[in-house]
Amino acid sequence: MPRTTRRQFLAGSAAGIAAVGALGFPAIKVRAAENGPVKFGLLEDQSGNFALFGLPKLHATQLAIKEINDGFTLLSGPTGPGGTGKDGAYSELADTLVESGDKGINGRQVELISPDPQSEPRMYQQLTKRLGLEDEVDVIMGAFASANREAMRPVIDQMKKMYWYNNQYEGGVADKYTFCTGAVAEQQIIPAMQYCISKFGKRIYIPAADYNFGQLSAMWTRAMAPLLGGEVVGQEFIPLSVTDFTSTIARIEQAKADWLMMYITGQNHANFYPQANAAGLKRPMGSSINLAQGYEHKRFAAPALAGMNVAVSYMEEIPTPRNQAFVKRFRAMFPDEPYIQQEAHSAYVATHLYAVACRLAKTTEQGAVMEVLESGIGIEAPAGWMFMDPATHHMSQHIRMASCDESHNITFVQEWPSIEPWWTRRLGVNLVKNPEFKQYTPADDPAFKQFI
Known part of the structure; x- marks a missing residue:
């Protein structure tokens, strides 16, 4: 497969976005101001039963926002795996974090607003309303437990606000305003x-x-x-x-x-x-x-x-150079993190992918950003290439079978470089053509x- 450089992709993106606009998805009215900070709403558990999982996700988001504000991005492109990299990814680079030429998002710094929902569905509902209606954030990400995601989604859909769920889960969510970066069933x-x-x-x-x-x-x-x-x-x-x-x-x-x-x-x-x-x-x-x-x-x-x-x-423990580079960056910012877990990786990838979509759209206006995400873009994550499926709003995943031995050492015994989120597509879900709001x-x- 011929290589597409990041420069070539960015140069051609404006025409691609214009073509996607012909799909007719109406622009969603959000904050009109494009000259202040990009307001990034995050709801992750910093206390309660799920704080063990929420805190690494918060930290991963903070790392990604720092990198974005400092002028760095993960490599992205319009096509899937095709390179000869050892971990099945699109490029052979050991580290896919590169200079973006943009300090922040379209020249605007990203401001994180991250109140603690305390692992409680009621708090998730209240804080989702606050982020959308009072703080007027440009995007909302968060939730660990599916119960908390489902507490948020009716509020999200009522406000017509873009929401990212960055967690492994049971699958099945088909929602025009929801994008999922974690693995599904x-x-x-x-x-x-x-x-x-x-x-x-x-x-x-x-x-x-x-x-x-x-x-x-x-x-x-x-x-x-x-x-x-x-x-x-x-x-x-x-x-x-x-x-x-x-x-x-x-x-x-x-x-x-x-x-x-x-x-x-x-x-x-x-x-x-x-x-x-x-x-x-x-x-x-x-x-x-x-x-x-x-x-x-x-x-x-x-x-x-x-x-x-x-x-x-x-x-x-993934032994690839690109993951080792990510771990080094993460631990430089959070040296006391007990473990960099799966959902922290999903949160990190989602934050960078949102920034990429905003840059391609040349705006944070929600309708335009969603059109880019539904145009078929991917990103080179520390774990490997990931692709946002337009129809389902879920991502292809590089999956590894991890096995734990008597000494708690981890061995990766099998590997699938790209598994697509195929199940809801089989049921007829196509959120580009037919918006839905169900699981x-x-x-x-x-x-x-x-x-x-």
């Missing part, structure tokens, strides 16, 4: 199930958090198990407040499961792993969230996470519904 649950069924056996037990993330992720697992040659032999939904897993461990033993598909989350639920280890529960585990998200392999003494296998979009579940898919 077809990029994590399906690869992890394929790997674990082939390696450990067909009998699966599902411990899941009792809210929409855990419930829908479990639904995905029940739907996919028969298609992949597996069988769900037990499941339970556990409230986020639970810290004692004695009864869960006993039920897993009784079910004679070959392996566990883990959808428990939050600081309270993390107590499962040392308790299971102390009880002598020895089962391989699959997951879409552990290791990369909660860095349990760092927080708990070995071998509590031995046998955990997760399809990840990012981990600090699909596997029950909406005739191919899956028969197994649920």
Whole structure:
């Protein structure tokens, strides 16, 4: 594939944006002023049950904003992977952070406004309204838990404000104003199930958090198990407040499961792993969230996470030069960060991609920026090439299967350089042509519904 340089892409972008404008998406009226700072609204948990995950996302956003204000950008382009780089990316550069020629966004410094929603859905709703109506921010990003995202989205849609959800999640959101940079079920649950069924056996037990993330992720697992040659032999939904897993461990033993598909989350639920280890529960585990998200392999003494296998979009341990350069930059600004986790990477990438879209649009006017994002652009992330799918507003992901051994060392045992967010497209979602404002579940898919 011929190489497109950043200079060539930027030179041709104006014509591309004009063509996209012919799609007819109406401009959304936002703050008219283009001469003050770009107001960047962020809602990440700095306290409460999800602060463990929210603080690294806050820090990653702060790092990206500093780089943007200092005149740097991640490489971007209109096409997907095609280079000969070792990690499957578009360029061969060891570090894809380059000078942008723009201090800030279109010459305007980025101002971060980041109140603490305290892991509470009610606070997310209140602060979303405040950011949109009082602070008049240009964009809103944030939320860790799916419950908090779903608390925000009705407010977002009512205000017609652009929102970015930078988190791994269960998938299915089809919303004109929402852009998702984290991995979804077809990029994590399906690869992890394929790997674990082939390696450990067909009998699966599902411990899941009792809210929409855990419930829908479990639904995905029940739907996919028969298609992949597996069988769900037990499941339970556990409230986020639970810290004692004695009864869960006993039920897993009784079910004679070959392996566990883990959808428990939050600081309270993390107590499962040392308790299971102390009880002598020895089962391989699959997951879409552990290791990369909660860095349990760092927080708990070995071998509590031995046998955990997760399809990840990012981990600090990725050994590529571009990731090592990112880790070095991150730790120069935040030397005390316990771990640079998957969602921190998504937040960092989203912040840079938003800046790229604004530069291509030559404005922060929301309708124009959304048109650019729906034109088909990608970015070279520390983990590898990522592409914003116009139809679904989700990103292709470079996925690696991470396996944790008895000493809590991480090995990447399999790799998929680009998995697209294909599932809602199969259901007919095309947000460019047909705006929607809902979340699909596997029950909406005739191919899956028969197994649920």
